[in-house]
Amino acid sequence: MFRNQYDTDVTTWSPAGRLFQVEYAMEAVKQGSAAIGLRSKTHVVLACVNKANSELSSHQKKIFKVDDHIGVAIAGLTADGRVLSRYMRSECINYSFTYESPLPVGRLVVQLADKAQVCTQRSWKRPYGVGLLVAGLDESGAHLYYNCPSGNYFEYQAFAIGSRSQAAKTYLERRFGTFQNSSREDLIKDALFAIRETLQGEKLKSSICTVTVLGVGEPFHILDQETVQGLINAFEMAGEEAPAADQGAAGEEGAAGEVVAAAEEGAAPEEGAATEEGAAPMDI
Amino acid sequence: MTKQQANWSPYDNNGGSCVAIAGADYCVIAADTRMSTGYNILTRDYSKICKLADKCVMASSGFQADVRALQKHLAARHLIYQHQHNKQMSCPAMAQLLSNTLYYKRFFPYYSFNVLGGLDNEGKGCVFTYDAVGSYEKVGYSSQGSGSTLIMPFLDNQLKSPSPLLLPALDAVTPLSEPEAVDLVKTVFASATERDIYTHTVHPFNTALSNFSLDVLQGDKLEIVILNASGIRREYMDLRKD
Numbered sequence: 001m002f003r004n005q006y007d008t009d010v011t012t013w014s015p016a017g018r019l020f021q022v023e024y025a026m027e028a029v030k031q032g033s034a035a036i037g038l039r040s041k042t043h044v045v046l047a048c049v050n051k052a053n054s055e056l057s058s059h060q061k062k063i064f065k066v067d068d069h070i071g072v073a074i075a076g077l078t079a080d081g082r083v084l085s086r087y088m089r090s091e092c093i094n095y096s097f098t099y100e101s102p103l104p105v106g107r108l109v110v111q112l113a114d115k116a117q118v119c120t121q122r123s124w125k126r127p128y129g130v131g132l133l134v135a136g137l138d139e140s141g142a143h144l145y146y147n148c149p150s151g152n153y154f155e156y157q158a159f160a161i162g163s164r165s166q167a168a169k170t171y172l173e174r175r176f177g178t179f180q181n182s183s184r185e186d187l188i189k190d191a192l193f194a195i196r197e198t199l200q201g202e203k204l205k206s207s208i209c210t211v212t213v214l215g216v217g218e219p220f221h222i223l224d225q226e227t228v229q230g231l232i233n234a235f236e237m238a239g240e241e242a243p244a245a246d247q248g249a250a251g252e253e254g255a256a257g258e259v260v261a262a263a264e265e266g267a268a269p270e271e272g273a274a275t276e277e278g279a280a281p282m283d284i
Numbered sequence: 285m286t287k288q289q290a291n292w293s294p295y296d297n298n299g300g301s302c303v304a305i306a307g308a309d310y311c312v313i314a315a316d317t318r319m320s321t322g323y324n325i326l327t328r329d330y331s332k333i334c335k336l337a338d339k340c341v342m343a344s345s346g347f348q349a350d351v352r353a354l355q356k357h358l359a360a361r362h363l364i365y366q367h368q369h370n371k372q373m374s375c376p377a378m379a380q381l382l383s384n385t386l387y388y389k390r391f392f393p394y395y396s397f398n399v400l401g402g403l404d405n406e407g408k409g410c411v412f413t414y415d416a417v418g419s420y421e422k423v424g425y426s427s428q429g430s431g432s433t434l435i436m437p438f439l440d441n442q443l444k445s446p447s448p449l450l451l452p453a454l455d456a457v458t459p460l461s462e463p464e465a466v467d468l469v470k471t472v473f474a475s476a477t478e479r480d481i482y483t484h485t486v487h488p489f490n491t492a493l494s495n496f497s498l499d500v501l502q503g504d505k506l507e508i509v510i511l512n513a514s515g516i517r518r519e520y521m522d523l524r525k526d
Contacts, residue, residue, distance in 0.1 A: 093360050
């Protein structure tokens with residue numbers, strides 16, 4: 001994607017029928033650190049990689065509890081994500097107040113999508129630069145949705161967004177057939193494996209990732225660091241490796257990691273269309 | 285030609301009484317379960333007590349529709365607080381919120397007479413008492429509702445509250461133990477029932493026993509909630525049904 005004369009305003013179409021500002025907003029999502037989500041019939045797991053600006057600072061919050069039955073993971077402009085989470089929380093509270101029952105997830109994502117669409121059709125606004133993975137549980141079961149800055153939303157069995165998410169998506173594509181009937185523990189394990197894929201050799205520790213679970217009889221909550229580290233130790237000690245561990249073991253040194261990262265950034269623009277189409281066909 | 289008066293009122297009084305007593309490390313909140321209108325009983329089994337936060341419970345008498353609206357409003361506000369601060373609201377914080385919420389409707393008030401009871405950040409019992417428009421005060425014990433005129437003087441007699449005019453200000457919590465306080469509450473309601481038609485409690489068989497946990501299916505009851513370091517406990521005592 002290169003600069004052209006149709007990309008100044010969000011309200012300007014290109015001759016090819018594209019809104020470049022919206023597409024640029026979706027690029028912003030790819031720059032954020034990875035977030036993944038996967039669901040079974042009864043549980044939804046969200047996990048993300050925590051990236052801190054420097055060793056001195058704390059990492060940014062990327063997963064938010066919206067309500068007992070809904071959680072959201074974001075990638076991209078976290079400030080936009082924070083604001084949208086506040087909107088989602090407010091909608092849930094107002095719905096509960098009026099109807100004395102939890103807001104169905106499908107309704108919430110439509111409202112979010114409509115809100116995003118407004119920003120693609122006003123000359124004085126800009127699109128939200130954040131992709132949201134919305135995990136929810138309602139009467140119709142467990143759901144995972146992806147909300148785009150474009151105002152589109154899709155339901156997924158499993159999905160990954162953010163930088164190096166293609167690695168996670170590849171892993172999820174291989175395994176998604178088993179997710180629907182997975183146990184809670186297996187789902188979390190798969191989430192951690194997928195996160196490990198995005199780390200491209202960096203050691204997976206509970207300090208650099210956040211894992212959240214939501215399920216039948218289990219309100220949305222963040223797993224504490226000890227539990228997560230315990231799970232990581234358990235599967236690493238068992239000697240299990242992700243089915244196609246790419247250069248996982250090889251790229252442990254920082255230098256190797258940097259080479260991979262540089263290659264990734266070159267490859268990222270080409271991912272443009274692929275991310276939009278979504279990775280895994282879903283099982284509703 | 286006399287001025288025409290409104291013949292419709294937005295308010296109704298559903299009767300009942302509430303009491304709360306603060307102790308050194310506990311708080312007892314109690315209310316009867318009768319809901320009435322005029323001389324009629326609407327139900328014998330309505331709870332006037334609402335848990336607003338982990339360590340904060342509110343009992344309200346007056347117009348129950350307004351009470352319910354107030355409870356929902358506070359619950360929603362508490363949820364927002366939890367999202368923003370990642371923790372529960374303390375009882376003194378909730379007390380201030382309740383006061384502000386009531387005053388917000390100063391010119392069309394919630395017809396709700398509240399007592400808020402709970403534990404403060406140090407685990408000490410605290411009770412706050414309100415009028416309908418939010419004027420509130422931290423006290424060691426209080427009662428509101430139709431039986432309060434009968435209950436309050438008795439509590440004053442038993443709990444010997446020092447005068448608020450005395451300096452230095454004395455600690456408001458009662459020196460009574462938790463079982464003693466629960467027993468006192470049962471006695472107090474037993475007496476109020478005898479004379480207040482809107483409050484109903486049965487004459488208890490044995491006031492010394494404080495472990496009544498009967499969940500009687502019909503008939504007026506006294507609902508008692510006890511908050512302490514180990515959590516929240518609920519007890520019921522049968523009240524006189526006439």
